[in-house]
Amino acid sequence: MSQMNSQDNLVRLRGIEKRYPGVHALQGVDFDLRAGEIHALAGENGAGKSTLMKVLGGVILPDGGSMTIKGETVRMTSPRDALRLGISLVHQELVTAPMLSVTENILLGRLPHRFGRVDWKAAHLQARDVLDQLGVHLSEKTKMGSLSLGKQQLVEIARALSRETSILVLDEPSAILGQAELETLYSVVRALRKRGVGVVYISHRLREVLELSDRVTVLKDGQLQKTVDAQDLDEEQLVTLMTGRELTVPPKTAPPEDAPVLLEVQELKVRGGAAPVNLTVRAGEVVGLAGLVGSGRTELARAIIGADPAHGNVSVGGKPFRRRSPRRARLRGMAYLPEDRKEQGLLLNRSIRENIGLASLGVRSRLGVLRNGWDSKNVQVHATAVHLKAPNLTVNAGTMSGGNQQKVMLARWMATDPSVLILDEPTRGIDVGSKSEIYQLVHKVAEQNCAVIMISSEIEEILSMSNRVLVMRERTVVAELVGAEITEEAVTRAAIVGGPRAEHGQRRSDPSNSESLPITEEQK
Amino acid sequence: MSASTSGLSEKRTAVDLSKIGAFVRKYGAGIALVILLVVASLSSDRFLQYQNVLNILRQISIVGVLAIGMTFVIITAGIDLSVGAILTVVVVYAADTVQTYGVVMGITVALGMGALLGLVNGLGITLGKVQPFIMTLGMLAMAKGIALLFTQGRPISITNETFLALGNGRIFGIPNPVVVLFVLMVTAWFVLRHTVFGRAVYAVGANEEAARLSGIPVARVKTAVYVLSGLMAGVAGVLYASQLGVGSPVAGDGYELDAIAATVVGGTSLFGGLGGVGGTFIGAALLGVLSNFLNLTGVSPYAQNLFRGALIVAAVLLQRRSARGV
Numbered sequence: 069m070s071q072m073n074s075q076d077n078l079v080r081l082r083g084i085e086k087r088y089p090g091v092h093a094l095q096g097v098d099f100d101l102r103a104g105e106i107h108a109l110a111g112e113n114g115a116g117k118s119t120l121m122k123v124l125g126g127v128i129l130p131d132g133g134s135m136t137i138k139g140e141t142v143r144m145t146s147p148r149d150a151l152r153l154g155i156s157l158v159h160q161e162l163v164t165a166p167m168l169s170v171t172e173n174i175l176l177g178r179l180p181h182r183f184g185r186v187d188w189k190a191a192h193l194q195a196r197d198v199l200d201q202l203g204v205h206l207s208e209k210t211k212m213g214s215l216s217l218g219k220q221q222l223v224e225i226a227r228a229l230s231r232e233t234s235i236l237v238l239d240e241p242s243a244i245l246g247q248a249e250l251e252t253l254y255s256v257v258r259a260l261r262k263r264g265v266g267v268v269y270i271s272h273r274l275r276e277v278l279e280l281s282d283r284v285t286v287l288k289d290g291q292l293q294k295t296v297d298a299q300d301l302d303e304e305q306l307v308t309l310m311t312g313r314e315l316t317v318p319p320k321t322a323p324p325e326d327a328p329v330l331l332e333v334q335e336l337k338v339r340g341g342a343a344p345v346n347l348t349v350r351a352g353e354v355v356g357l358a359g360l361v362g363s364g365r366t367e368l369a370r371a372i373i374g375a376d377p378a379h380g381n382v383s384v385g386g387k388p389f390r391r392r393s394p395r396r397a398r399l400r401g402m403a404y405l406p407e408d409r410k411e412q413g414l415l416l417n418r419s420i421r422e423n424i425g426l427a428s429l430g431v432r433s434r435l436g437v438l439r440n441g442w443d444s445k446n447v448q449v450h451a452t453a454v455h456l457k458a459p460n461l462t463v464n465a466g467t468m469s470g471g472n473q474q475k476v477m478l479a480r481w482m483a484t485d486p487s488v489l490i491l492d493e494p495t496r497g498i499d500v501g502s503k504s505e506i507y508q509l510v511h512k513v514a515e516q517n518c519a520v521i522m523i524s525s526e527i528e529e530i531l532s533m534s535n536r537v538l539v540m541r542e543r544t545v546v547a548e549l550v551g552a553e554i555t556e557e558a559v560t561r562a563a564i565v566g567g568p569r570a571e572h573g574q575r576r577s578d579p580s581n582s583e584s585l586p587i588t589e590e591q592k
Numbered sequence: 593m594s595a596s597t598s599g600l601s602e603k604r605t606a607v608d609l610s611k612i613g614a615f616v617r618k619y620g621a622g623i624a625l626v627i628l629l630v631v632a633s634l635s636s637d638r639f640l641q642y643q644n645v646l647n648i649l650r651q652i653s654i655v656g657v658l659a660i661g662m663t664f665v666i667i668t669a670g671i672d673l674s675v676g677a678i679l680t681v682v683v684v685y686a687a688d689t690v691q692t693y694g695v696v697m698g699i700t701v702a703l704g705m706g707a708l709l710g711l712v713n714g715l716g717i718t719l720g721k722v723q724p725f726i727m728t729l730g731m732l733a734m735a736k737g738i739a740l741l742f743t744q745g746r747p748i749s750i751t752n753e754t755f756l757a758l759g760n761g762r763i764f765g766i767p768n769p770v771v772v773l774f775v776l777m778v779t780a781w782f783v784l785r786h787t788v789f790g791r792a793v794y795a796v797g798a799n800e801e802a803a804r805l806s807g808i809p810v811a812r813v814k815t816a817v818y819v820l821s822g823l824m825a826g827v828a829g830v831l832y833a834s835q836l837g838v839g840s841p842v843a844g845d846g847y848e849l850d851a852i853a854a855t856v857v858g859g860t861s862l863f864g865g866l867g868g869v870g871g872t873f874i875g876a877a878l879l880g881v882l883s884n885f886l887n888l889t890g891v892s893p894y895a896q897n898l899f900r901g902a903l904i905v906a907a908v909l910l911q912r913r914s915a916r917g918v
Contacts, residue, residue: 375805398807406805413805415798417865426795427806429788436788480806 078266085132101266108281112499115287125157126150155235156228166213171195218249237268323352330519336380341543349519356534357523364543365523373397403481407492416466428483450479471502620910632885652880653769658851661824664817668797669864670724677735679844682829687748687839703826710822714815748839759834780869797864857907
């Protein structure tokens, strides 16, 4: 391949058009990508980012416009064409073979072989080589399924790289990563830039977009808003470009001191936990549950509602909650919105109406027969309450944007009138506009005297939403922060080096991380 | 500008085509049925005669009843390979019981037996966590064994007139099996569409974990659909025994495949969460009309399987597209 000067355009898209029934997804969009550049693509969900990148990746054929790749006008009709041109897409949803090794995943379909026999030695060497280039420290012989999502993501990038990629599209690579893994990802992306790869980076994390990228292209409703140098932008301007409005987080309202404790967890042992967990949440309180990915926040939530078996006691509304199961949890007024909406939350091929009605079927029925069918007004009321944007309620849940999917989940549980609401990463992969709306909804729920636990990896969200923050590490709660103690530094510190809480359960015999934190002693 | 206008017109035709495509996919079995009906009625005078239509319906009643249970099972993303074998067990036990203890007891034993074997399937799948395919395959073999052991391989003939009248009698001129099929179809439609249980069946098939986290008693729902499928095999067994008057130890061989075919041709997705008994009825009717038509036109019975197979594959090909083209 000829050596290119960094100002050369690897990609030159002009006037790209794409229409779907009822949607003008791309309206004459221009997009350039230089070699050795990180070019962020920003915009709300539905703005056309993914569509544009699918055009670039040969996944969909545009209705109009021209594409020039490395100086040549091309017409790609399949992802193979794009691959041949050195364009690789790493999707938001990972496509890996969990039972195969890292090597096999990297070289999927291209394993070196001799006389029909796989040459494992050469294969592992090749894989090792790519991983080294990326500075990724993991064994090429590990099974994919045993790696964290973050590591799997890096393997996907390695796969793209092993194919002589000069144009790499990363679609929300950071959405599923924890802090430590983020750093690795950033350094990998920067290493790629240094090698002259053109990287298109799609992300909803605005700060990250601004810090990492050289240029930012903002799309809104299928139209190009602007392409600007990242250094000429700040977060607020970016939001305004994306939405035409500003990100609003409603002010916190602290519940009264004597508000009743609605959820009490005592000595609950999360599987693999360093120490059992104790916590209480009062009516009207929003408790943020922070921690790194893998710190056990989801496991704790699932243990509380009985989705996974765990020893220990849970009380709801002052009464013990025994023989825990999601069904009994629902009957006791608890609601859990899982982090993985598609895998664990939604019935993707069923209508919005059914999705919203799912948890309140019993309420809307008599002797097992649904009252006024399943076309209950109740569903419509809750859809309206969460500001769901959908043409009608018979649309499949799978066709909606992330923000609207999350609203469907909220509506589903609002319909059960919960007294305890546990939200697991409620704004992951959601655009700025929907985020604000979800924050407001969470506040509204809390104001109606619901006890809220919000799990989040976005520190800003934890800081701005929580009356109280619990930080988890090694599958137990290691710190509790109230009021002015809730700072970014305190949360991050506890998440990375916090030891198990001293006065509850066994002290951990790991001196390296139990002493360092003032926060751990500071318990109410 | 010109690019955008040409893009527009291209798009317009594409939209129309995709709409037609969606229509064909959604109502594919129905359209095929209509076409087949037209072709059949044009090529044979006898085809559209009242008696022939009733005859077709009577012929599909057994498969149709089995397919009702199968529809519930397949909507939960399961499969029940054992319905034919359960039918066999039901037929031989019912035949024996009717001969000794009379009609009421015979039917009770038949339905109870079907439901019981279905329950074993359900518990194996939910408590034992055996895959539905394997569990019901095992049940298929076991049930066949039970039937052969019980009869020692010899058919039991039924001489009870009341019982035989059940299968061969008519209500308002409509054969009893057809009445049973319609009543069960309507009931099943109502259950799937308007009851908590029915909606839970769809939810479990569409996303089991989501259903569980939303408080749906997934294990109970799954067990229930296999019990239901067994129960339907019980009903179908009574229809079989009372129509043919004989408890044959090979009565149900191959019925499971017909039931699955009717369900899948009718648009119920093997991946779960989609479908319904309306489609299943059309699927069963389509297969029934096809074989009736082939019989009337004198096509060799050997060739009939070929047509049936092709029809099944064609129907599923259409659906595979629709499943992807969301």
